[in-house]
Amino acid sequence: MANKAALLPVAWRIFKRDWRRKDLLILLFSMVVAMASISVIYLVIDRIESATEREVADVLGADVVILSPREIDSKWLQIADDLNLVKATSVEFASVLFANEKLQLSTIKAVSDGYPLRGRLEISDEPYQETRNLNTNPPQGTLWLEPRLFSVLELEKGNLVEVGYTDLQVDGAIMLQPGQGSTLFNIAPTAIINIDDLEATKIIQPGSRVNFRYLFTGESEALSEFIEQVKPQLASSQRVLTIFDESPVAGSAITRSKKYIGLSSLLTLILLGVAIAMSAGRYARRQFDMSALMRCFGLSNKQVLTIFSYILVFVCVFGILFGGLVGIVFQEFLITFLSQWITAELPKADYSVLLIPTAATAVLLMGFSIPSLVQVKNVPPMRVLRRQLEPMSVGTLSIYLLSAATLVLIMWVQMQDFKLLASVLLGLVFVAIIFACIARFMLWLLKRGAITRSAAVNFSLRQLDANKGITLLHLLAFSITIFVIALMILVRTELLGKWQQSLGENIPNHFMVNVKPNEVTEIKSFFNANQLEVVELYPMIRGRIVGINGEDVKTAVPAEGQSHNSLRRELNITWSTELPEGNDMVSGEWGWPENPSEPLISIEEETAIALGLDVGDSIDFTIGSESWSAKIASVRSIDWQTFTPNFYIIANPGALEQFSATYISSFRMEKSDKDLLAQLVKKYPSITVIELDRIFEEVQSIIAKVSAAVELIMTFVVAAGLALLWAAMEHTFDNKYKQSAILRTLGATKPFIARSFRFEYLWLALLSSSMAVVAVELITYLLYRFIFEIEFEFHFQLWALLPASTLLLMLIASWNGVRRVTSPSPMSLIRPS
C-alpha cells in the first residue's frame, strides 16, 4: 500500500533529480530572497528603527512628555506606574539669578532624580571645556548654568548664585541638554537645579507662570496605552509630546525611511510572488510526463498531489533555512561592522521573531504555486500514450484569487498599511495595462520594421510579432521588473541624498542669538578676521499674538486653532528686504511698497492656516509691553529642515523701528576652530552660541542608521527583481528550444539562429526598458509629490542608463541560454529522448 509515508522517498528522489537539473533553482532562489528579506526586516530593520526612535527620544529627553502649566492629576502618574513606566519631572519657570551684584533673567529647570530619562546631558566644569556625560540631576544645593550665565554673572565653578530665597553653588556648565534644538530661541539662558531645592527658592507661588514637563519612558506598547488613556483627559492647556513632535529632521527621516521600507518590502514580495508563480508554472509543465507516468504506475491524482506537495515542502524548508541563514548573517554583519558608527546600542537580537518570516515565506510559496500544483495533479494519464495531452487549464479564477489573497494577507500582517498596499497594487495593475497597450503598439511598429537588410533582424522582428501573446507577457514581466528596480534605487538615492544634504558640508552648525545692534558690525569683522563665513544677521523681536482684525484672539480664532503653538508663545519677528533662503511664497508676492501707510507682514503658511488668516487680515501683537498691529501682505512656506534662522513673521523694514531688536545668525564652524567660541563669548558676554553640531551628531547617527536600513532593504528589492527577470528569461527559452530545432531542419545555421534570438532579446530589452523609464518618471513624480514630499526633477541619466544596463543584463543572462537552445541537433525532433 502506498500510504503517504511511502511516497516520501519517491518525492525526495524527484526533488534531488530536479535539484541536479536546476529546475528548482529559481524557485529556491525566490524563497531564499523572500525569507531573507522578511527576516532582515524582523531581525535587523526593526531593531534599527527602534534604535533610531530611541535616539530621537534622546533629543526629547524621554519617549513621551506631558506638558502642563500646573501639576497634573496624580491619577495619570498612577496609570504610568501601573504600566511600569519610568518617570521624571522637570519644573520650568523664568526667574532672575543674582551673583556678583549682577542679574540675569533665566529659565530655571528644577529637575528630579533620573533626569533626563533619555539622551545626553553634558556638563563641563567651565564653559567650552571637556564635558562629562551625566544622567542625573545636580546634587542638592548646586546648579548648572548655560555658558552665557558664566560670562554675564562673572561666575566660576564653586561660586554661589542667588536663586529666589536660596543660594546654590555652581557645579558646572551645561554644554548639551536634551531638546537643545528646540529651545534654540529661548532668549533666557537655562539653569538646572535640583527639584528638592525648589521649595526653598519660594519662587513658585499660586499664579506663577510655570511649565511642568513630565517625562516618561517604557515599553512601546505601554507608552501607547498610556498616551491613549491620558490624551482624552488633557485640558486645552496641556499637551502630550512624542518623538515625532520634536526633531523635525530626524522625525521626517524616520517616517520616510519607514515608508520606503514598507514600499520596498511590499514590492519585494510582489515580485517574488510573480517569480514563484512563473517558475512554479514552468516546473509544473516539466512534470506533466512524470505525473502521467505515475498515474500509470497506479497512483491516484491525490497521491500525485501529495508527492509534489512534498517536493514543495522540501523547497520551502531549504528556502527557509538558507534565507534564514542569510538574514542571520546580515544581522551579525550589522553588529560587527556597523556598530562602530551606530552610537546607541541596538536592542538584542531575538531569533524567535524568525517564526513570522518563516510562516510568511511558506504561505507565499504555497499561495503562488498552488495553481501549478493543481495542474500537475490534473494531468490526464492518457498523456503517456499521447504526448500532446495537457491538463485542462485551471480556469479557476478562485485559485488565482487565492494567490492574490495570500499576497494581501502577508502584506497585511507585515505592514498593516492598507492604503499603501492598495495604492501599490492598483498602481502596478495600472502600469501593467498601460504597458500592455504600448507594447502592442510597439510590436505592430516593429513588424513594419522587418524590412531591413539583415535576415536575422527581420526574422527576429517577425518572431516577436508571431508569438504576440508570449512576447507581451515577457515584455510586461521585464518592464515591470526593471521599472520596480529602477524606481527603488532612484528613490533610495534621492532620499539618502536629501538626508546628506540636510546635514551637508556647508550647512551652518552654530546659532548665535542675542546680538545687540551695536555689536553687529564688530561681530561681522570678528568673523571676517577669523575667516569664518557668517550668514546674514537677522534682527529679531519677539511678540505675542493678541488679536486679529481688532478682535481678541480668544474669540477671533476658531476652536481648533486655539491650541496652536503660535498662540502659546512669543513668535519670532524680523524685518527683511530679501526673502530668506528656504522660504517660498504661497500667496501674495514678496516685496514691500515704499513707505507703506501701515506696517506690513508676511506670515508663515501653517500658522496662517491654523489661525484662519489670509492676505489682507491684520494681526495685533504685544511686543514687550506695547501693542503693535500689522497687515498681512503675503503668506510663505518655510523649509524647517534647513538650519538657518526661520521666522514666522517678517515685516517690512522700518515697521518695527520703535522696538529694540537683538540680532540672530547662523554660521559654520569646524571642531578645530572651537577655541574661537570661547573668545567670542568672552568678548560679547550677552551673546548665546548654540552648538548645533552637537545636535547634528545625533541626527547624523540617526540618518546613518535609517540609511543603512534603506540600503539593506533595497538590496532585497533588487534580488527579487533579478529572481523575476531570471524566471521570465527561462520562460523565454522554453519554446525557443523547439523553434531552433525546426529552423535547423529547415537549413538555418546555428549562428543565424543564435543571432536572430539575440536580436529578439535586444528588442525586448530596448522596449521594456524604455517603457520602464516612462513609468519611472511618472511614478516618481506621484511618489515624491504625495508620499515622500520631495521635489521632482527629470532623471535624464536614466534615459540612457536603463536601456544600456538592461541590454547588457539581458545579453549576459541569455548568452548561455541561447547557446543551450541552439545546440540540440535537429535529431532531437525525430527521436525524442
Next chain:
Amino acid sequence: MLTAIKLGKRVKTGESELTILDDVSFQLSKGKSLAIIGESGSGKTTLLGLLAGLDSPSSGEVQLNGQSIFSLSEEQRAESRKENLGFVFQSFQLIEGLTALENVMMPLELKGDRKAKQKATEMLTKVGLGERLNHYANQLSGGEQQRVAIARAFVTEPALLLADEPTGNLDTATGKKIIELMFSLNQELNTTLVLVTHDIHLAELCDESITLSGGKVIESSVQMEQGAVANG
C-alpha cells in the same frame, strides 16, 4: 481475464462528433498474448488507453478478472492499475535525470516495496543491463532504454502488460530482440500481454490478434462468446 464489451469512444470536435472507436469486443484469458493491429489512426492507442482504464469510454466496458473497471472510482482504478498493470511505450517514457536503476525502482517504491533496490537490480540484470544500473536515460541507446522500460514494467510482476508500439522507435533488429525479451518474460511470469503494433510479423508471434480499421474491428481471433457477455 481481460474482457472488452462493446467499447466505443466518441469525441466532440467542434459541432460534429467523431467516432474513434466503435463497438469493440473481445476476450483474453490469463497468460495469453494479444496483438492489436491496424494502420496509423485506426484507434489502437485509444483502445489500449481504455483497456488500461486511463481514459473512459463513451459506451461499453472493460472487465479485468471479472471486475468491471469503469464502475470503480478513479482512485480504485488507480489502485487496480498499481496491483495489476504494467506499461511499455513507444517513446520509452523513462524518467529523465534518474538512473536506470532508479527508474525501475520507481513503481516498486510507489507500492511501498522494501526490497525495491534488490528486485530492480535483478530485473535489470535479467534484461541484460546489469552493468548499466547507474546510467542515466540519455546515456543509453534506444534499445537499451526500451529494455529499461520493460524491466520497469515487469518488475512489479503485473497480471496484465500493455505495450503501445514498443518497437516503433527502434530499428528492426533491435525491435525483434525487444519483442523476444517481452515474450520470454511474459512466459516466465505468466503475464497476460496486449501488444499494439502495425507490424504484421510481430503480430504473428502473439497467440491472438485483432485488426482495427477506422475504429472498427475488421478481423478478430478472439471473437466474444455470447455467454460471456451475458455473464459479464
